[in-house]
Amino acid sequence: MFIFVYTGCDPKQQPDASTGGKLRIVTTIGMITDIVKNVGGERVEVTGLMGPGVDPHLYKASAGDVHRLTSAQIIFFNGLHLESKMGDILAKMTGNTKTVAVTDAVDRNLLLTPPEFEGQYDPHVWFDVTLWMRAVGKVRDTLSEYDSDNTLMYWSNAERYLAKLAELHEYVKAQSARVPSEQRVLVTAHDAFNYFGKAYGFEVRGLLGISTATEAGIADVQELATFIAEKRIPAIFVESSVSPRSLKAVQAAVNSKGFNVEIGGQLYSDAMGNDGTPEGTYIGMVRHNIDTIVTALIGGTSASSMVGP
Known part of the structure; x- marks a missing residue:
């Protein structure tokens, strides 16, 4: 179990001149980076x-990362052991560095606890857009507390971003509804999409477990292959951060x-x-994923199906 040290910060403390008077923030995954940029402006x-x-x-x-x-001044990370x-590094942050797990904003009753994770939570909460909206609130509240002179701006920025995420949630629901319920089976490289499946009505199967630190054996491959063949699932999907x-x-x-099962896309x-592409934002990433899934499952693979070896 990791113990994260939360240290007090002077809300009026100002960044040094090297950042042009801006707050120095470090984030871990890109989805959190996107939140901070939208809320922090x-x-x-x-x-x-x-x-x-x-x-x-x-x-x-x-x-370089440690430096x-x-x-x-503030570190935002996902938490839930992602x-x-x-x-160990995050646990040792002291002094003027505030460490914040954005998933602390999510009610533990809403988190998934896969059996293979032995009581730990599934960390991939961003695949339920409504849960990720709570992470936006965590960033907004943290910035407002730390830099109270700009609270109004943080809240205004957050409201605009949350409105876009509400629209995104409705878009994913509408796209999912295009796939007949019996065809809503999503097979991917690892079990990252369980929140997506629960929120939008898909049965989700991953070759690997919640973490990619494990490796699939021959038995795992054959078991999943049998499931796909019996269910006659038309497409399976590779992931950009996992070897195909x-x-x-x-x-x-x-x-x-x-x-015959196709690789339906990445x-x-x-x-x-x-960066600089639609998929380089959280909203663009989610839209790409649902469009790719729906296109492949209801007939014909998407343009994103070209993946490397």
Whole structure:
């Protein structure tokens, strides 16, 4: 169990001149970076540690990352053991660095507890847009407390962003409804989409468990292949932050059973897309995922199905 040290900060403390008077903020995953940029606006200088294609389950902080973390005024991280290999570093943050787990804003009764995680929570809460909206509130409240002179701006920015997320939630529901209920089966590389499945009515199967730190064995591949062939699932999906090798082995195993399953496209799970692209934002990432899933499951693969070896 990781113990995270929350230290007191002077709300009136000002950043040094190197940031142009902005708050120095470090975030872990891109989805949190996106929240902070939207809520903090021009008052924050945000450094995200984990970029496109980076797996937070396996991420180890570099010496440069440690310097960025210790130089920050506020660190926002997911929590729920998502950044498990950074736990010791985050626990040692002292002085003027405030560490905040955005998932602390989510009622524990709403979190999923997969049996294989032995009592721990599934950390992938951003796949239920309504739960991720609570993380926005956590960032808003933290910034407002730390920098109270700009509370009105943080609340105004948060309200605009939350309105967009409410629209996003309705979009995902509408797109999901296009897929007949019996066809709503999502097969991916690892179990990152359980919150998505619960919120939007999909049965979710992952080759790996909640964490990508484990590896799939031959028995796992064959079991999933049998499920796909029996259910006649038309498409399975690779993930941008997980090697497609194991899932392509599943595809080959399904084909050997006399049923052809397609790679329906690449989904963004634990990392967003490249900066400057629609998928490089949380909203764009979620829209890409649901559009890719729906297109593949109701007939024909999406343009995003071109993935590397």
